Amino acid sequence: MTKKNGYRVCAVQMSMGPSGEDNHARAMNLVRRAAAADAQVICLPELYRWPYLCQREDISLFDLAEPADGPSVTDFRSLAAELGVAVIVPFFERRGPGLYHNTAAVIDTDGALLGLYRKMHIPDDPAYFEKYYFAPGDLGFRTFDTAFGRVAVLICWDQWYPEGARLAALSGATSLFYPTAIGWHPAEKEQYGALQRDAWTTVQRGHAVANGLYVAAPNRVGLERPYDDLAGIEFWGGSFIAGPQGELLAQAASDREESLVTEVDPAHLEEVRRNWPFFRDRRVDAYGGLTRRWLDGTAE
Amino acid sequence: MTKKNGYRVCAVQMSMGPSGEDNHARAMNLVRRAAAADAQVICLPELYRWPYLCQREDISLFDLAEPADGPSVTDFRSLAAELGVAVIVPFFERRGPGLYHNTAAVIDTDGALLGLYRKMHIPDDPAYFEKYYFAPGDLGFRTFDTAFGRVAVLICWDQWYPEGARLAALSGATSLFYPTAIGWHPAEKEQYGALQRDAWTTVQRGHAVANGLYVAAPNRVGLERPYDDLAGIEFWGGSFIAGPQGELLAQAASDREESLVTEVDPAHLEEVRRNWPFFRDRRVDAYGGLTRRWLDGTAE
Numbered sequence: 001m002t003k004k005n006g007y008r009v010c011a012v013q014m015s016m017g018p019s020g021e022d023n024h025a026r027a028m029n030l031v032r033r034a035a036a037a038d039a040q041v042i043c044l045p046e047l048y049r050w051p052y053l054c055q056r057e058d059i060s061l062f063d064l065a066e067p068a069d070g071p072s073v074t075d076f077r078s079l080a081a082e083l084g085v086a087v088i089v090p091f092f093e094r095r096g097p098g099l100y101h102n103t104a105a106v107i108d109t110d111g112a113l114l115g116l117y118r119k120m121h122i123p124d125d126p127a128y129f130e131k132y133y134f135a136p137g138d139l140g141f142r143t144f145d146t147a148f149g150r151v152a153v154l155i156c157w158d159q160w161y162p163e164g165a166r167l168a169a170l171s172g173a174t175s176l177f178y179p180t181a182i183g184w185h186p187a188e189k190e191q192y193g194a195l196q197r198d199a200w201t202t203v204q205r206g207h208a209v210a211n212g213l214y215v216a217a218p219n220r221v222g223l224e225r226p227y228d229d230l231a232g233i234e235f236w237g238g239s240f241i242a243g244p245q246g247e248l249l250a251q252a253a254s255d256r257e258e259s260l261v262t263e264v265d266p267a268h269l270e271e272v273r274r275n276w277p278f279f280r281d282r283r284v285d286a287y288g289g290l291t292r293r294w295l296d297g298t299a300e
Numbered sequence: 301m302t303k304k305n306g307y308r309v310c311a312v313q314m315s316m317g318p319s320g321e322d323n324h325a326r327a328m329n330l331v332r333r334a335a336a337a338d339a340q341v342i343c344l345p346e347l348y349r350w351p352y353l354c355q356r357e358d359i360s361l362f363d364l365a366e367p368a369d370g371p372s373v374t375d376f377r378s379l380a381a382e383l384g385v386a387v388i389v390p391f392f393e394r395r396g397p398g399l400y401h402n403t404a405a406v407i408d409t410d411g412a413l414l415g416l417y418r419k420m421h422i423p424d425d426p427a428y429f430e431k432y433y434f435a436p437g438d439l440g441f442r443t444f445d446t447a448f449g450r451v452a453v454l455i456c457w458d459q460w461y462p463e464g465a466r467l468a469a470l471s472g473a474t475s476l477f478y479p480t481a482i483g484w485h486p487a488e489k490e491q492y493g494a495l496q497r498d499a500w501t502t503v504q505r506g507h508a509v510a511n512g513l514y515v516a517a518p519n520r521v522g523l524e525r526p527y528d529d530l531a532g533i534e535f536w537g538g539s540f541i542a543g544p545q546g547e548l549l550a551q552a553a554s555d556r557e558e559s560l561v562t563e564v565d566p567a568h569l570e571e572v573r574r575n576w577p578f579f580r581d582r583r584v585d586a587y588g589g590l591t592r593r594w595l596d597g598t599a600e
Contacts, residue, residue, distance in 0.1 A: 162462030170595040206506020295470040
């Protein structure tokens with residue numbers, strides 16, 4: 001199904017229920033269906049196996065973490081090999097006692113684990129208490145050579161940071177995947193909902209433009225309210241795939257599961273980058289300040 | 301007219317005719333009118349004084365350049381002082397014999413020249429032969445403390461580079477100005493026009509989101525065809541001002557002159573940055589690669 005070494009990427013938008021086993025089985029099934037629709041690199045939403053865990057700080061939830069050779073990744077390695085697809089599997093990684101990450105495994109068509117991406121930018125916000133659960137990633141901004149093409153994975157909060165997208169592009173990625181769990185606080189949805197979701201889409205489309213590559217962002221969809229005393233989060237769906245001029249090639253609804261499949265066309269990417277040769281003119285001599293937190297003179 | 305130290309910014313969208321004197325007089329008048337509409341920091345389009353100079357490589361055009369104490373800047377310093385406004389004046393800078401820049405002067409309400417910004421990223425593209433005319437800027441990504449607030453100026457091609465916007469934000473700018481001269485090659489407009497302009501708008505709205513600040517982009521508008529044997533450029537207007545969530549606060553048409561005025565509200569900026577605290581979580585330890593041109597191992 002490839003065209004001139006193009007490849008077909010898929011963003012799986014899912015709703016998660018309370019049962020990890022059930023979410024896992026449904027995710028396996030969605031990947032199977034995506035492969036049947038000729039998808040080749042298939043990405044699940046952030047931490048697909050569980051209801052979004054970080055709505056409060058609950059020490060018992062660390063029981064849910066698993067290592068990179070745990071059942072989530074292992075099952076998808078078998079499935080990827082069976083189907084001949086690459087799969088990006090976000091999971092709650094237990095790396096050691098008291099050391100956890102928000103991670104994605106990149107699995108190739110033969111079931112090989114190409115490597116891990118550990119979420120680099122960790123948010124912390126009421127109902128998104130991620131700094132309690134996850135140590136910041138220490139593997140950097142990586143790319144992975146799947147059988148179909150070189151891809152990069154970043155996770156959710158990373159999507160607000162142009163730095164991560166740029167570093168992935170400089171390493172040769174032709175597509176960026178952003179498995180995501182983002183939604184509305186129910187009390188804010190009416191007033192701020194459209195603006196927030198539009199900002200989320202816009203900043204990622206901006207990464208596609210600035211770097212001349214494809215961006216796929218699979219999000220959760222639907223209300224998750226695991227605690228009666230909390231209002232929960234309404235995940236806003238709106239998963240999308242954008243092309244190298246930021247054009248929306250596919251976008252999902254905000255109220256149902258949906259899998260998006262589009263072609264990554266290297267010839268189009270080549271053409272866009274020849275016409276808009278941003279990499280030629282970067283002022284690498286003048287970007288040193290980017291490695292500082294704030295340019296106020298209070299630190300070197 | 302300020303509200304809690306807010307200030308009102310203006311993006312002037314202009315059409316340029318063949319006469320530099322006439323363009324200059326009309327620009328002065330547009331600034332006068334913007335001030336009458338309570339604008340406080342007023343920005344003209346890139347190289348407002350002339351038809352866009354770089355459609356071919358013509359050595360005689362260097363005659364048009366002027367130093368920072370030449371008539372363009374001097375006239376606006378007088379006008380700024382008279383009106384009590386800050387003005388951003390892009391001009392073709394002659395810095396020395398054989399050394400020219402694409403520059404903007406930032407002038408404060410008392411007529412003081414706060415400083416220059418020299419375009420850092422220089423494009424070069426058929427009909428935009430800027431590398432012939434302009435040496436790359438060597439003043440870095442700067443901010444300017446006007447009487448109303450701290451602003452940054454970047455110019456046109458800079459707008460495709462998240463690095464410039466980020467560095468300006470890290471230096472405390474609350475608004476970014478992008479004086480611009482961008483348009484369609486007439487032969488491409490029908491097929492690619494909407495996509496190109498949307499990409500241009502999107503990437504800059506993305507900078508507003510990623511940095512939580514205001515972005516104002518005054519562009520030229522209308523066809524400029526100074527050479528009969530060339531098709532010219534149809535400048536696409538569409539000047540806009542976006543807020544810190546990327547929201548379009550004002551946007552100009554694509555076929556006429558128009559001046560946009562909106563409020564920069566520091567209280568809103570503060571609220572957005574508290575709710576979306578991107579600066580807190582930047583991985584400055586992992587951004588070193590941004591100062592390299594490409595991460596392919598062929599250079600250090």
